Amino acid sequence: MPPEETLVTVRDLKKWFPVRTGILEDLFSKEKKYVKAVDGVNFQIKRREIYGLAGESGCGKTTTGRVILRLLEPTSGEVYLGKQEVFSLTKRELNEFRKRAQIIFQDPYESLDPRMNIFDFIAEPLIVHNIGDEEKLVANALKTVELTPPEEFYYRFPHELSGGQRQRVAVARAMILNPEFIVADEPVSMLDVSIRSSILKLMFKLRDELGISYLYITHDLATARQVCDKTAIMYLGKFVEEATTEELLRNPTHPYTQALITAVPVPDPTGRKSKVAISGEVPSPVDLPPGCRFRTRCPYAMEICRKEEPELVKVGIDHLVSCHLVKE
């Protein structure tokens, strides 16, 4: 049983997607091939915590978020929301779980139904869960996301709203069932800079006023720094490092984390320039080589990295690293 203050516990989560190669190979090859999108991930999110999951595209961060919410079925592992194990829920229980855990998608130009007006779109979860009182609850939700006066937005359609307003509508829909936990999948990456911070501020407000915890999925470490209490760096389906965000950025220990950080350009023409510390790009996630997944790009790769996969070890308070270079 996870400790009391922990809201989300993820244990050894795996999501493998089978690779379809063709009918002949399906029939005759001995081994099935998989994309190991998420391959043994462990972490916990405390109540009121914003937990960041960062990495390059294809590292498995979005899949992790979706499997936790059971929008995708896991290959193996356990996820607890409070005391409830998510993967063993029956269909009816899953319906109840949906009230407690919600998601905000990346692109508000895609995630809103273009043929549904704002009222119906936000009220839909209330109808699905048979809650009623739609008028009042939708009005409240719109007020919370600062789209006021609410009546002015009821009968508008997504195309009449700006990107920032759309994302507010998406947030309103995610919070209307009063969830404890929201997966926010790159919620500001499609928005203009001047709009981003107002959406982030809104997420903070929901955390402070309603006690919502977030899994914040991002590729942008500068935003993670502003938003996340803790951050994990993912590479090819595994965590390579996890720490409080300040510690992670100040004292990055895994060579991959270090390379990510030095690659980020700084908005200061007198500051350091972005630097390329590692070569190449993320290799194909099919048929991963044995040993450390990062060794093909790692400037410090040693003999052992070829043979053994490193474990996550503790290198400081709340600081975990998976690299043969570091010892506990």
Next chain:
Amino acid sequence: MSFLDIRNLKTYFTTKGGTVKAVDDISLQIEKGDALGLAGESGCGKTTTALTIMHLLPSNAIVLSGKIRFGDVDLLTIGEEKLRKDFRWKRMSMVFQGAMNALNPVFKVGEQITQAILTHEEITKESAWERVEELFSLVGINPARAKEYPHEFSGGMKQRAIIAMSLACDPELVIADEPVTALDVIVQAQILELMRSLRDKLGLSMIMITHDLSVIADTCNKAAIMYAGKIVERADSVTIFKQPEHPYTQGLIANFPSISGEMKPFEPISGSPPNLISPPSGCRFHPRCPYAMGICENKEPEIIELKRGHFVSCHLKRH
């Protein structure tokens, strides 16, 4: 005289909903070897400015007024034929946004670049291929891979190939529209490094169009900030980042997250960018400006030179 001198340029679009004032009276100067960052939010007119320079506007666009002096000619009056023959690709070229995904999948990457060369220069196919191989080494791809197809390239390599293509006819000016936007951070750093080194090696002048201020800080010596079809402020990059004078520039910079340095509290700019069919009266930023005064609503501020090379368009700065 400046290398590229844009004066009072107006480019409008006729649409069903009305006339979109996409670029509305902007002026810009670039000196040889400059890298100018053109920043602003989506729909502020950055790309339209670039397409006007390149003479690649769609048919519903009208260039209402202005001059674009490049060397000793006005690009707006020399005529399409001469521009195509002597300027586009040869003296100026463009890296389009998302072009790496527009490579033709059924032709070899090198072949697509030779097509660009052969269209513009009277040389043999063999020497065009040689040029492609040189260009590939210049942008850091193994020249042997010129004979591969786009699907064999990674995202970063495709973007390098597109940059190689823009350099195919040895231009003096390269306009890059969001060249790193869809790339992962490590590949992004590789491309930014490449652009910096190309500028040094070839003495290129560049215009970088981006919404990402850190990309400008990383690669450009000058910056211009656009808002709703206008340039609200321009100066050298250090001035723009260290002493921004326009409230919009200040807001953008204050809200731009950084991975290092002091943590800034959130001070979001309220509201959202206006639609350019009926932009706000007076100063276009006034509905969102924390310092808006009576005059801002009624009168459009002129752009004034606060100090040498630092231009601002704001009523607060009137002397």
